[in-house]
Each structure stands twice: as structure tokens, then as C-alpha cells.
Amino acid sequence: MSSAPVLKVEGLVTELRSGGGSVRAVDDVSFEINAGETLGLVGESGSGKSMTCLSILRLIPSSVGRVTGGRVVLEGTDLMTLDEAQMRHHRGRRISIILQDPMTSLNPVLRIGDQVGEAIKLYRGLEGPALRDAIVDGLRAMRIPAPEQRVSAYPHELSGGMRQRVGAAIAMAGPPAVLIADEPTTALDATVQSQLLALLKDVQRETGLAILFVTHDFGIVATICDRVAVMYAGRIVELAPVAELFANPRHPYTEALLRSVPDLDVDVERLYSIEGQPPALDDLPAGCSFAPRCAYARDVCRERGPPRIEAGPLHHASCWKLAGYGD
């Protein structure tokens, strides 16, 4: 593991158009990932996980919104300062993404070999027999059986798990330094999910890939992540090494969320339940966004945004309770 982070996100802000104004879908998000490391990005729908990913890749259409602040430093280059041509040189080649639904992210009318080949040709400039070999190697590296035959298959001829491996082969074509995995296993059966997770971890061991893994499943987080960032209403409310987060969650939202998930090996009579629901971005409460649902909230929480508190080595959380409510 190298000491300099491969990807460093600092103060990222993304505003989306909403009615006449705008809402902050990503609000002052900062984190870094080292080579060979997996950072989990956890949150509910609308918390800003996917918007963070798209912002890093500069894939937010201008009709939808734009990044209005912050830096995204990939291997020493701030992606936010690049023009589109320069950005294209990095996107896909050095930082790539694998999406949730391989049925919609693959082109249904192109053979999978051509789709993997398109990426390899673009990123590595291969042609002819060398390209054909690289396609087969790429499929084989993702443990797709009989890759020589599969190159001529269409996406609908493959199972969901195999399609996701094709998506991974395209994402790894660069090969990239950073892989963003946006809920890549949500649509898969549990046994197929474990196979894909094991594959990603093996690829990571062999290549030193840094992975940003977006999920809402704490089972995945516990199993494959090194550190975890918890998002709520566009902000990272807590970030910690994974064992530390599970053993010692400091933010009330993290704590409540962990308690509300049933466990495979432990019986509880009644699940802990968080009342209410996540706020709409165009109607955020004043102060801390979680305060209306928080069991520990006091007046200050409803008035001013919470300070970021260092809770331990590599562990921080943004909460007034941890700051003694400002006393």
C-alpha cells in the first residue's frame, strides 16, 4: 500500500437543478483512497452516494446540475481543472466505474467481445490479433468460462453474474488505478454476489486497485471494505476503519442504522427502528440534517450545522453530541 492516496476528494460540492433553484446533492464531501484499499460509501437512496461517484467522473449532465466546488485529485492531477478532452484521457483509463444493472449498461445489440474490445482499443491502442488476444485475456481475467467462445455472445445470452463480469472486464480495460463500484451486486443472487465480490478482491490483490464501493448493505461493508464513509443528506457524517465503525459507531445515525439491521447469527425480539424518513434535499432542516430523527438531538442540533470531531485514528464524525453540544 503506497502512502500517497491514489484518489483524493476534497470539499466536493455538487448542485442539482430543482424547480427554479438548486439543491446540494453532494455537500462538502472529502475522503481519500490508497492503492489496494477499499473504501465503502454507505447511505440510503438520495443520500448522495451515486452523485458523488458521477461528480468524481465528471459525468453529471449540465442540464441536471454541476460540480460547484472542491477538488478531485487522481494520481496527482486535479480532474476538476481539466478540459473535456483531457478528462477523457483519464476517465475509463485510470478511473472507471461498474454499475448496478449490467443489462442496461451493456449494449444489447453488440457482441460482448466487441464491447470489451472497444474499451481496450481506446485505452491501450491495440488492433488486430493483439486486440483479439487482449479481449480473451480480459474476459478470462474476470473468470468468464470459455472466453474464446463467449466473445461472440450477446448480453442476453449471459446470466446476470456473467454480464456483470463483462462489465468488470470493460471497467478493467485501462487498467485503472481506481474502480468505482456503484452497487454492482444489488441485482444479483447471493451466491453470485459472493463470487463477484471474491473476484474483485482477487483483482485488487493482483493489481493494487483502489476501490470505492457504493452500497447500502452492511454485510458487504463488513466483508470487503477497509474503511467506510457513511452519507446522510449529501454529507459524510462519519468515516472510520471498518472494524472501528462496527464496534464503536459515534454518529447517532450510524449507530441507529447498525442496530436496525437484523443479524444472521443473533436473535432479537424486536428490531431497533429509526422513526421518520430521510429528508428531501429541497427541504433540509436547519442545523444537522439528522436531528429530526435523532434520539440525542438538542436545540443546538436544530440550529447550527454540527462540527467535525476526530473520534480516533482515521475516525471522524460530525455531531454536536460528540462536541458536548457546544458547551
Place this chain on the structure above:
Amino acid sequence: MATDAPLLELTDVRKHYAVSGGPLGLKTVGAVRAVDGLSFSVRAGETLSIVGESGCGKTTTARLILKLEEPTAGAISFEGRRLDTLDAAGLRHFRGSVQAVFQDPWSSLNPRMTVGRIIAEPMIVQARLSRQDRQDRVAELMTQVGLRREQAELYPHQFSGGQRQRIAIARALSVDPKLIVLDEPVSALDVSIRAQILNLLKDLQDRLGLSYVMIAHHLATVRHMSHHVAVMYLGQLVEIAPGRELFRRPLHPYTQALYSAALSTHVGRPLSEPALKGEIPSPLNPPSGCRFHPRCPHALAECSASEPALVEIEPGRRVQDCSCVRRLISAAAK
């Protein structure tokens, strides 16, 4: 005791779908055996969950129980009466007694109806209560599932996912059912909302003595909710057991594979890639003998020869009597 009689009973239920082929698609060339010899029962006040990978037949089973599909063979009985022999009055009674809550509350509620009307509709279909009494009942149901009665005038799009699932539950409850089929009731909901709905379902079961047949893939949720768990593979049961027993000691290699693929929320547990080979084969041409043998890490030569029967090995616990299962059980006993 009367309560020991099963509320719902499936006896060797099969559902095969003809597959046509030939020059004009006029010939029947085979059959997809979506459900192939299913027997289990559910008692009053109990939850039976069905787990298995996509394509195992769990949704077809749910549709058969709801009488949205007719079995090709075998019998389904509710309160001791076979569904295929019900007269009009019996069928009406059945429709009121068995309700469903589906996975996606965005598509299962009519967007053009007010919530009050959605909840009242089963009562209207069943011709129960006067108009005024129905309105009172809607208000009562809304309170029961944690909604406010004033919200009856609103439309589904004005509610969040968790609230919509509450509406779907209120609709199911409106005709005082005895059994509710829950098809992935929380998997479309946000993590922080799931516990609310699971707690609501459990409370309603305790209060009203409801039975649930739940289809779900998240094993920790299944463990939390279920009295019995049935594991399906390619249209057949491979194992059925009291929930806690099943998770404490999964016996069938497929159950073991599902269990090992379920990710625990305990940090540091190694990612065990299931010993399972490949993916679920087509139910059009299921493998010979034990249907699981091509993927089974313990398969023996004889596994492809004879189809294993489901045998009771403990009270309430049945497992496919495959030679490799017998070997696993005796190894575990030592």
C-alpha cells in the same frame, strides 16, 4: 386442538409451463417445471419463508397460493378445503382470507386512486360494510399501520416508499385476512425504513394472529421473521425446517451454500466464496437425479442417478435424502 390443523397445505403441487417450438411454434417441445412436487403447510399465526435463487420457483409458488395460477397437478387446501373445488361463495371467502403485499410499492398502488379508495377497494369487491362503515374502517386501518387518517385523501405519489408499503399492508388487512403472502416486502425500501415495516408486520401478526408466507432473499431478515424456512431449488424443496434450526445447522449442501453466501455484519469474517459451481441451470431441462448435483461440492457418482426424496429427519424438519446429505449428517454427528 383445532389450531394444529394447517391453515394452508400444499400436497405434491406442480406447475409446468408448456414450451412451444417447431416451424410455426405450434408444437409443444417441452415444459418448464417451475414448481415440481412441492409439499408443505402453514399453521395459523406462523410465518413460513421461502428462499432460493431467482428461477427457483418461489414466485410461482406465491402465485399458486394466491390462486392467480392453477397447479398442473397436486392440491392446495386452505382451511381444509381444496382450492380447485371451491364454489363461487367459497372462492369469495378465500379471496377475502388470503391477501398479498408486493415488493414494489411504486407499482403495486394505483396512482389515480386516493389512498382511502385503495385501502377500501378489497372491501368494495367483497361487498362488505356500508359506505360509512368502510370509511370508518379505512381510518382505523390507517391508524393501525401508522398513518394518519387525514391522509386518506392523498394520492400514492405523495408518500414515501415506507409509507406506501404501509398503505399496501392496510389494503391487505381491510378484509380481515388469515394469510398474507409477502413477496420481498422490504427489499425495495431504504435500510432505515425496513425495520419499521418488519416490526409492523410482526406486531400485526401478534395482535391479529395472521399467518405469513414470505418470499425473501435476505437471510438475516428471513431468520428474524420466520417460524419455518423452506429452501427451494429448481422447483423443488431441498430442505424445510424451523428457522433457527435451519440457520444453526444447515444440512443440505445448497442451504449451506446460501448460508455461506449471506454476508454477516461481523467484521473480519472472511469472504467465503461459495463452493457452489456455476449458476442455476434452466428449469426446462433440469439435471437428472438430484437437481443440485452439477453444482454440489459434495456430489457423488450416484447423485445423478436417482432423484432424492424429502424425508423427515427431526420433527418439523425435512431434507432431501441424498447420499451426500446423509454423509454430511453422519459426519456432523461424530
